[in-house]
Amino acid sequence: MVPAETGGAGSPAPPTPTVACPQNDGAVLPPECAPYDPDHAMAQNDRYRDRMELSDEAAAAAVQPVADLRVRLEALRTEGEISIRAVEQALQEIGLPGAVVRGDEAAVEFGAGAPEGGCVFGEVRQDAVRVEAGGYIMDGGCLPAQ
Numbered sequence: 001m002v003p004a005e006t007g008g009a010g011s012p013a014p015p016t017p018t019v020a021c022p023q024n025d026g027a028v029l030p031p032e033c034a035p036y037d038p039d040h041a042m043a044q045n046d047r048y049r050d051r052m053e054l055s056d057e058a059a060a061a062a063v064q065p066v067a068d069l070r071v072r073l074e075a076l077r078t079e080g081e082i083s084i085r086a087v088e089q090a091l092q093e094i095g096l097p098g099a100v101v102r103g104d105e106a107a108v109e110f111g112a113g114a115p116e117g118g119c120v121f122g123e124v125r126q127d128a129v130r131v132e133a134g135g136y137i138m139d140g141g142c143l144p145a146q
Contacts, residue, residue, distance in 0.1 A: 049144045052135030054118040061116035062133035068094045070131040073124045082124050084108055096120055100143050111142025 014031055021033035029035055054062075072090040076082055084101050087108045091099045099112035103123075111121040114133055119142035122131040137144055 048137065048139035050138050051119075052138065054133065054135040055116075058114060058116040058118045059133060062114040062118065062120055065094050065096060065115060065120055066131050066133050069096070069120060069122075070129060073122075073129045073131065077124055077126065077129050080126075082106070082108055082126065087124060091120075100141065102143075102146070109143065113142065 017034035018032050019034065020036050021029050022038040023029070023035045069090060072093065073087065076086050076090065082103075082105055084103060087103075087110050088099060088101050091097065091101070091110060091112050095115070096112040099110050101108060101110045103109055107123060107125040109121075109123045111119050114120045118133060118135045120131065120133050121142050122129070124130075136142060139145065
């Protein structure tokens with residue numbers, strides 16, 4: 001009987017990779033390495049923040065709430081009334097209750113379910129207001145976890 005580690009051919013079988021090693025141009029990796037592309041791995045690691053596609057119908061249904069919210073939040077910004085409570089109230093007034101709102105007096109970010117699916121999300125800062133409509137993030141919900 002021929003030992004299993006020789007693969008039956010009389011020569012040793014290559015070792016099974018036991019560690020992940022980043023690929024580097026021109027570098028020869030030891031046989032115990034399973035090569036991987038570190039740039040690709042980092043890009044995949046951040047995919048949870050990417051947004052899913054938003055249907056045309058959902059995007060159309062979000063146009064008016066986005067415009068209305070932008071007006072309300074711009075008023076808060078110019079009045080210097082940036083707060084979690086003020087942003088929550090603005091979202092409720094335009095029909096987007098149950099939002100996730102977090103931040104402080106310098107900047108407040110928010111994400112709420114849009115009327116026909118997807119999200120209305122953005123940020124209010126002392127120098128700018130951003131309000132957008134888009135799909136849910138890959139991790140679920142309208143804002144990434146902190």
